Amino acid sequence: MNSEITRLKKAFLFQGLPDEVLEALAQKMTHQKLDKNRPLFHRGDQGDALYIIEEGKFKIVREDEQGNEVVLNHCGPGEAIGEMSLFDQEPRSASVIAVIDSEVLELKRDAFFELLDQRPDVSLVLLQSLSSRLRFASTYIQKAIVWSKKSAEGDYSFMDQIQPEQAESDEDKAGQMLSAFFHMVKGVKEREENLKEQVHKLTLVIDEARRKQEFEELTSTEFYANLKLQAQKIREQRKDKS
């Protein structure tokens, strides 16, 4: 049971719930085994359950216009699938298929609501959890807007001010988005620098007409003609000495 509670805590929806509630939730969950290549659910199915992967690996897939399978993501042990469907009952937006023999914990929507009927305080905790995540996501979005504007103006200074931990955090979707954004800007900056390098590479251009003209101006004087003669003489003298 303890391991199930630990697993439940990983689902963002349940973070912040007291252990006794999590235990009650765990009791309402059922184990389900899936052989390799078996679907957990299909795209378009009505969402009526949350799953937490215990063992194995799943792929989240959609079909493109030609009907070819496109893998959107992979999920492994501890990750939760379909959390929001507990509330919104929207049809599944993608299919989820076991890549290897796998095992999940299933929490049906009805069982979840049963618990909420018994424990109204849990609803409040869930609301708090959702609202803090919303605020968190809004902050990130706000940042992404500011950074997008700066990037568009060619000002990448904000990248130096960000802690790498913050930028590379992937503990949640907002963090992942930020991380992806950060990498995108980094890529753009690098490409830009490479382009600049190419511009530098191309700058050794010599104006040959001007070169010829300046050379002629310098060498057409009497001083130069004498110098040239003298230089030859000096070189010969020095050759004789050595």
Place this chain on the structure above:
Amino acid sequence: MGKIVSIHSFRGGTGKSNTTANLSAQIAMKGKRVGVVDTDIQSPGIHVLFGLDETTMGRTLNDFLHGLCEIQDVAFAVGEHASQNGAVGRRLLAGYNLWLIPSSIRGREISRVIREGYDVNRLNEGLQNLITEMKLDYLFIDTHPGLNEETLLSIAISDILLIILRPDEQDFQGTAVTVDIARSLDVTNLLLMVNKAVPKTYHYEELKNMVEKAYQAPLTGILPLNFELADNASKDLFSLRFPDHPWSKELRKVAAAILEVQ
């Protein structure tokens, strides 16, 4: 017979004096007998790098040009004075054979030489005598930037001409003209050096290929833009003070290229 090495740049601000002073020091420390002549009579500067100022400077190149003394009387033995002047890098020159022939920094003497001019032939004879009398292996000539009569003379009499350029359009153009002049004056050993290259802005190998192709001469070093060198404000010889700095490492490549010339 010692070799005359002229250090030249088409425009000012390429770091010519700093390069000349550091190269001559590096080569002296290889056990060679080295002289450095400041022929930038209009705006002398290299003496500062060797720790000379108005109070310590004795006779100058100007005195020689005006017929007041022999050129070897002007030579300041840097190695003999190195232990007395405080700079950490310069002190390493103690005991080495390095002489500086400074230009006067007195306004009156500078204006006199500009007003009256001087006999370019006398300068030439002086330089040749200096090599013989002091048994020099190398005589470095730090010139005024651009192509005037003195710089043309220094190019004409040089065994090795090192042209310093910055990686920019104006220097690329000016260097082309200097290279043509050097070829016209039969300079046999033409070397190039890039200074003040902004790190990471250029692909060094490509810059080298491009420069060598354009001028048909070896690029012996690409020295980075060096803020520490600017900070050093000519107080010391940078490559001796900071031998592990990238600037110093590249400078030693240039020194090695000069030593390789037969």
